[in-house]
Amino acid sequence: MKKLTTIAIDLAKKVFQVAVYNKxxxxxSNKAMNATQxxxxxxxxxxxxxxxxxxxxxxxxxxxxxxxEHDVYLVPAHLAAQYRRGNKNDLNxxxxxxxxxxxxxxxxxxxxxxxxxxxxxxxxxxxxxVNQRTxxxxxxxxxxxxxxxxxxxxxxxxxxxxxxxLEDADNELTPSxxxxxxxxxxxxxxxxxxxxxxxxxxxxxxxxIKACQELVKIPxxxxxxxxxxxxxxxxxxxxxxxxxxxxxIGLVPAHQGSGGYNxxxxxxxxxxxxxxxxxxxxxxxxxxxxxxxxxxLSCWIRNQLAHxxxxxxxxxxxxxxVRMALAILKSGESYRAPVAQVAP
Numbered sequence: 001m002k003k004l005t006t007i008a009i010d011l012a013k014k015v016f017q018v019a020v021y022n023k024x025x026x027x028x029s030n031k032a033m034n035a036t037q038x039x040x041x042x043x044x045x046x047x048x049x050x051x052x053x054x055x056x057x058x059x060x061x062x063x064x065x066x067x068x069e070h071d072v073y074l075v076p077a078h079l080a081a082q083y084r085r086g087n088k089n090d091l092n093x094x095x096x097x098x099x100x101x102x103x104x105x106x107x108x109x110x111x112x113x114x115x116x117x118x119x120x121x122x123x124x125x126x127x128x129x130v131n132q133r134t135x136x137x138x139x140x141x142x143x144x145x146x147x148x149x150x151x152x153x154x155x156x157x158x159x160x161x162x163x164x165x166l167e168d169a170d171n172e173l174t175p176s177x178x179x180x181x182x183x184x185x186x187x188x189x190x191x192x193x194x195x196x197x198x199x200x201x202x203x204x205x206x207x208x209i210k211a212c213q214e215l216v217k218i219p220x221x222x223x224x225x226x227x228x229x230x231x232x233x234x235x236x237x238x239x240x241x242x243x244x245x246x247x248x249i250g251l252v253p254a255h256q257g258s259g260g261y262n263x264x265x266x267x268x269x270x271x272x273x274x275x276x277x278x279x280x281x282x283x284x285x286x287x288x289x290x291x292x293x294x295x296x297l298s299c300w301i302r303n304q305l306a307h308x309x310x311x312x313x314x315x316x317x318x319x320x321x322v323r324m325a326l327a328i329l330k331s332g333e334s335y336r337a338p339v340a341q342v343a344p
Contacts, residue, residue, distance in 0.1 A: 005048040007041065008098035010090050011057055017090035020045065021098060030091060042068065049073065051101035053080045053093070054109040062111035074109040075100045107248075110238040112231070119205055120231045123224075126198035127274060133191040140184045147172045159189070202227050211235075214328050217335040219297060220282035220321055228275050229325045236330035242323030249276045251319045267315055276318075283317040296338030 010017035019030040054074040084096030206212040206227040215226035254268040304313040
């Protein structure tokens with residue numbers, strides 16, 4: 001069915017800005033309304049395509065609108081801001097969302113399924129616990145240093161060194177200082193248990209998803225990375241090719257150009273920082289365990305290391321892993337290891 005109407009929505013908690021445009025791009029209305037009134041407008045235009053900013057609750061409303069057989073387009077927030085005219089307010093924001101959605105080169109965020117949303121929540125919980133544990137470890141080191149007690153870097157060493165320091169009667173730790181360090185250590189150990197629980201839940205959920213079962217066959221990709229790739233890329237339909245997927249998480253070179261001359265720079269580091277961090281650490285693990293393997297991927301890595309810095313090779317491998325992952329998600333096929341090229 002040809003879509004005759006476009007509805008742009010600026011989402012919020014209670015008050016939604018809803019603008020309706022006809023097939024010629026003329027605005028027919030632009031009003032603030034509550035959720036019930038917004039759904040009435042949606043039902044009045046069964047042929048409409050709906051565009052929203054990819055922000056909080058966008059995936060929820062996207063699933064609701066898709067269930068009503070509407071075409072839903074989630075516009076990245078930074079693109080919507082580029083097309084906003086005038087001061088920032090709801091009226092101008094919804095116009096910016098519409099203008100961005102109509103541009104032929106705009107890329108959209110896929111609406112997450114409930115399965116993807118569950119995994120995303122677990123990842124955010126786990127990542128938050130990891131950050132809190134790092135903060136607790138830094139507090140322990142900072143507080144102890146004021147009493148002349150120095151701990152080694154690394155969470156694993158800290159777990160063993162803090163109890164020894166608490167029992168050492170020869171250092172300058174006072175009863176109050178020992179109590180504070182013991183409380184911080186208890187926080188750190190409690191966060192360890194929360195991280196382990198979130199990790200187990202992510203692995204359990206990932207093992208039930210066929211796409212994740214195939215992704216973990218790629219070298220350097222475990223259950224944590226595989227499930228996050230599934231959350232981020234879904235079935236891969238939002239991306240034209242593997243390079244687009246790599247670019248969406250900032251793994252391609254940024255460039256500047258003028259007068260027909262373009263200069264490539266470092267990677268852009270745009271998009272999902274957390275997923276980029278996971279992929280790069282996975283790539284580094286593959287390189288560190290290269291040894292004398294003779295498969296196609298290992299030979300390619302060895303060739304890269306021969307004339308590039310290890311960090312450059314790590315990023316290049318991360319880029320390749322993302323492309324492999326997208327190919328699996330788009331095709332639904334199993335991972336096929338690259339074949340080593342035989343020299344003539």
